[in-house]
Amino acid sequence: xxxxxxxxxxxxxxxxxxxxxxxxxxxxxxxxxxxxxxxxxxxxxxxxxxxxxxxxxxxxxxxxxxxxxxxxxxxxxxxxxxxxxxxxxxxxxxxxxxxxxxxxxxxxxxxxxxxxxxxxxxxxxxxxxxxxxxxxxxxxxxxxxxxxxxxxxxxxxxxxxxxxxxxxxxxxxxxxxxxxxxxxxxxxxxxxxxxxxxxxxxxxxxxxxxxxxxxxxxxxxxxxxxxxxxxxxxxxxxxxxxxxxxxxxxxxxxxxxxxxxxxxxxxxxxxxxxxxxxxxxxxxxxxxxxxxxxxxxxxxxxxxxxxxxxxxxxxxxxxxxxxxxxxxxxxxxxxxxxxxxxxxxx
Amino acid sequence: xxxxxxxxxxxxxxxxxxxxxxxxxxxxxxxxxxxxxxxxxxxxxxxxxxxxxxxxxxxxxxxxxxxxxxxxxxxxxxxxxxxxxxxxxxxxxxxxxxxxxxxxxxxxxxxxxxxxxxxxxxxxxxxxxxxxxxxxxxxxxxxxxxxxxxxxxxxxxxxxxxxxxxxxxxxxxxxxxxxxxxxxxxxxxxxxxxxxxxxxxxxxxxxxxxxxxxxxxxxxxxxxxxxxxxxxxxxxxxxxxxxxxxxxxxxxxxxxxxxxxxxxxxxxxxxxxxxxxxxxxxxxxxxxxxxxxxxxxxxxxxxxxxxxxxxxxxxxxxxxxxxxxxxxxxxxxxxxxxxxxxxxxx
DNA sequence: TTTTTTTAATTAACCGTTTAATTTAGCTAA
DNA sequence: TTAGCTAAATTAAACGGTTAATTAAAAAAA
Numbered sequence: 001x002x003x004x005x006x007x008x009x010x011x012x013x014x015x016x017x018x019x020x021x022x023x024x025x026x027x028x029x030x031x032x033x034x035x036x037x038x039x040x041x042x043x044x045x046x047x048x049x050x051x052x053x054x055x056x057x058x059x060x061x062x063x064x065x066x067x068x069x070x071x072x073x074x075x076x077x078x079x080x081x082x083x084x085x086x087x088x089x090x091x092x093x094x095x096x097x098x099x100x101x102x103x104x105x106x107x108x109x110x111x112x113x114x115x116x117x118x119x120x121x122x123x124x125x126x127x128x129x130x131x132x133x134x135x136x137x138x139x140x141x142x143x144x145x146x147x148x149x150x151x152x153x154x155x156x157x158x159x160x161x162x163x164x165x166x167x168x169x170x171x172x173x174x175x176x177x178x179x180x181x182x183x184x185x186x187x188x189x190x191x192x193x194x195x196x197x198x199x200x201x202x203x204x205x206x207x208x209x210x211x212x213x214x215x216x217x218x219x220x221x222x223x224x225x226x227x228x229x230x231x232x233x234x235x236x237x238x239x240x241x242x243x244x245x246x247x248x249x250x251x252x253x254x255x256x257x258x259x260x261x262x263x264x265x266x267x268x269x270x271x272x273x274x275x276x277x278x279x280x281x282x283x284x285x286x287x288x289x290x291x292x293x294x295x296x297x298x299x300x301x302x303x304x305x306x307x308x309x310x311x312x313x314x315x316x317x318x319x320x321x322x323x324x325x326x327x328x329x330x331x332x333x334x335x336x337x338x339x340x341x342x343x344x345x346x
Numbered sequence: 347x348x349x350x351x352x353x354x355x356x357x358x359x360x361x362x363x364x365x366x367x368x369x370x371x372x373x374x375x376x377x378x379x380x381x382x383x384x385x386x387x388x389x390x391x392x393x394x395x396x397x398x399x400x401x402x403x404x405x406x407x408x409x410x411x412x413x414x415x416x417x418x419x420x421x422x423x424x425x426x427x428x429x430x431x432x433x434x435x436x437x438x439x440x441x442x443x444x445x446x447x448x449x450x451x452x453x454x455x456x457x458x459x460x461x462x463x464x465x466x467x468x469x470x471x472x473x474x475x476x477x478x479x480x481x482x483x484x485x486x487x488x489x490x491x492x493x494x495x496x497x498x499x500x501x502x503x504x505x506x507x508x509x510x511x512x513x514x515x516x517x518x519x520x521x522x523x524x525x526x527x528x529x530x531x532x533x534x535x536x537x538x539x540x541x542x543x544x545x546x547x548x549x550x551x552x553x554x555x556x557x558x559x560x561x562x563x564x565x566x567x568x569x570x571x572x573x574x575x576x577x578x579x580x581x582x583x584x585x586x587x588x589x590x591x592x593x594x595x596x597x598x599x600x601x602x603x604x605x606x607x608x609x610x611x612x613x614x615x616x617x618x619x620x621x622x623x624x625x626x627x628x629x630x631x632x633x634x635x636x637x638x639x640x641x642x643x644x645x646x647x648x649x650x651x652x653x654x655x656x657x658x659x660x661x662x663x664x665x666x667x668x669x670x671x672x673x674x675x676x677x678x679x680x681x682x683x684x685x686x687x688x689x690x691x692x
Numbered sequence: 693t694t695t696t697t698t699t700a701a702t703t704a705a706c707c708g709t710t711t712a713a714t715t716t717a718g719c720t721a722a
Numbered sequence: 723t724t725a726g727c728t729a730a731a732t733t734a735a736a737c738g739g740t741t742a743a744t745t746a747a748a749a750a751a752a
Contacts, residue, residue, distance in 0.1 A: 002489045006708055052462045054708035056399050057737045078424035085445050097443040099431050116398045143348045400738035403707045
């Protein structure tokens with residue numbers, strides 16, 4: 001890699017000092033118009049590009065935010081990252097993207113290295129297994145702006161942008177019950193992770209509200225991936241659970257259960273109503289899942305980035321707030337048409 | 347944001363100079379073991395984290411690579427980015443992710459700002475409309491390592507990691523012909539973009555090789571998105587084109603055409619064999635497209651990152667080489683089973 | 693004992709840029 | 723005429739870290 005042109009290079013060519021060049025390029029009033037013109041000409045002639053690293057050192061601004069996601073090669077994560085990227089970019093920031101791969105240790109390392117890189121703020125979606133909060137306490141003490149999105153750790157003093165998992169799950173399961181389902185199984189996430197806990201709570205509340213006592217045997221706790229859905233459904237079969245509906249904690253889990261059903265007894269696919277959180281990005285193409293809670297990934301990303309940048313630029317203090325991004329409840333009918341379910345009518 | 351601890355802060359507390367602290371923390375032999383111990387204790391006590399920005403200024407290494415993709419919220423892009431991220435990370439690099447949104451002007455700006463940020467190399471997938479190569483010429487002159495992936499600009503002196511679009515298209519279309527298809531329409535990409543041009547070439551070569559003269563009326567050039575596929579198919583209908591197979595340049599285009607078919611005459615879905623490049627990430631769930639060329643996104647990302655990092659670290663000169671990542675040709679049968687098609691047998 | 697070597701620090705200089713404090717000459721006003 | 727001001731540049735210092743060169747004291751060799 002060739003050595004890049006610096007202020008000094010321009011200065012030498014013009015018999016000026018680097019300070020004058022710096023000022024000239026930034027249209028500082030100290031410099032005469034004639035000189036500014038000459039400086040700019042030479043600058044573009046030799047292809048000068050300011051070294052932002054050096055500039056950052058004096059300004060202690062890097063115009064950079066760090067992002068930590070558990071996965072990236074999944075529709076939802078990619079949507080969120082797209083939302084973050086676009087919004088941050090519109091405000092002149094650039095994102096450094098890291099992936100924890102659901103590994104808390106890696107998550108911590110990424111945060112450390114992002115902080116070392118002097119990112120001005122962090123957007124974090126915590127990995128499923130994250131328990132240790134030491135690093136987050138440190139972040140808070142150092143008053144480094146941080147916003148959680150999608151998956152968060154409560155009571156740490158940071159803002160979080162999430163969907164109303166409990167409310168949406170409750171409404172969705174409620175809708176199933178009103179449509180006649182009684183025996184609704186649930187492939188759940190782990191209880192110590194917010195989305196797992198909240199969605200399960202919503203599920204149980206909906207059942208109780210309609211006079212159905214939740215049966216712990218109908219709930220399988222597990223991971224959020226396709227494998228887990230496959231195994232979960234097999235386990236339900238092993239337990240001899242009868243069901244007329246199945247609520248999967250995520251779209252991939254739903255897919256896994258779908259594959260398991262097809263293997264076991266394809267007729268179940270028509271008999272069992274399927275409900276899942278998430279969106280495959282292939283809306284209107286496949287009639288599956290029948291019902292789903294659409295997670296507005298881009299919107300979550302956008303909102304999280306907005307909160308973070310406001311905190312960075314306006315020095316607004318974090319509030320330990322949960323900001324809810326509204327979801328929509330969608331139904332795919334037999335004509336592949338996707339329509340929003342209006343709860344007021346059901 | 348609180349002021350972070352620096353070497354000087356530690357130095358003062360111990361009545362030493364910052365240089366000694368710097369050396370102690372990096373286990374430099376100049377410093378006695380006793381002192382090293384004390385320094386490290388104080389460092390961790392006050393939560394010292396090295397400022398990588400400052401370190402970069404002296405070392406002119408940022409351990410950072412810049413990535414420019416046209417889109418991120420799409421399965422393939424997300425896969426590639428995942429591959430890049432993982433590999434770069436394994437070699438101690440971090441990625442700065444930017445999105446051009448298929449806008450050449452934005453692409454140029456992102457590259458400029460990444461260079462200003464002193465990334466050590468660039469991974470770029472050019473936007474569909476990119477024609478202007480001035481910035482790339484400058485990058486080459488400055489000898490900044492750059493590797494194109496997926497979509498590239500030829501003859502600029504950079505390495506590119508791609509799939510063999512022409513070869514794969516030729517084999518795939520050839521397979522359709524051997525299965526009995528004669529009237530194969532093509533929803534193509536633009537001719538000035540490598541994937542569009544190459545895939546179309548493969549399509550035409552396959553036809554010619556089997557004694558079918560390509561009919562330009564059966565090819566619609568367009569974008570690579572779902573809308574374009576929808577419009578393209580409608581246009582084929584308007585032209586009164588009869589077909590027994592349809593080759594779509596990308597998966598989204600295929601989906602768009604699928605929706606258009608369903609609207610026009612659902613029976614076509616069974617009558618017309620569908621072939622597309624790409625992968626929805628829902629393999630084995632939907633029986634569509636019937637045939638597809640799997641683009642190994644993660645592998646492309648990994649390989650591109652590997653070439654780039656070798657160039658960065660080993661100062662291997664770029665070779666203006668095309669590196670092909672192998673694809674697989676897959677068929678989804680009526681049981682939703684996905685199998686690889688072995689061309690030797692067909 | 694004197695000289696040389698080793699140890700463990702220190703000071704100086706630099707990376708590329710910015711901000712603050714000075715300088716110099718030319719100009720204006722009293 | 724001379725103090726005071728303005729314009730346009732300069733020098734000094736800083737950001738946080740690193741490397742190179744230097745010093746001082748203690749230890750080893752002559």
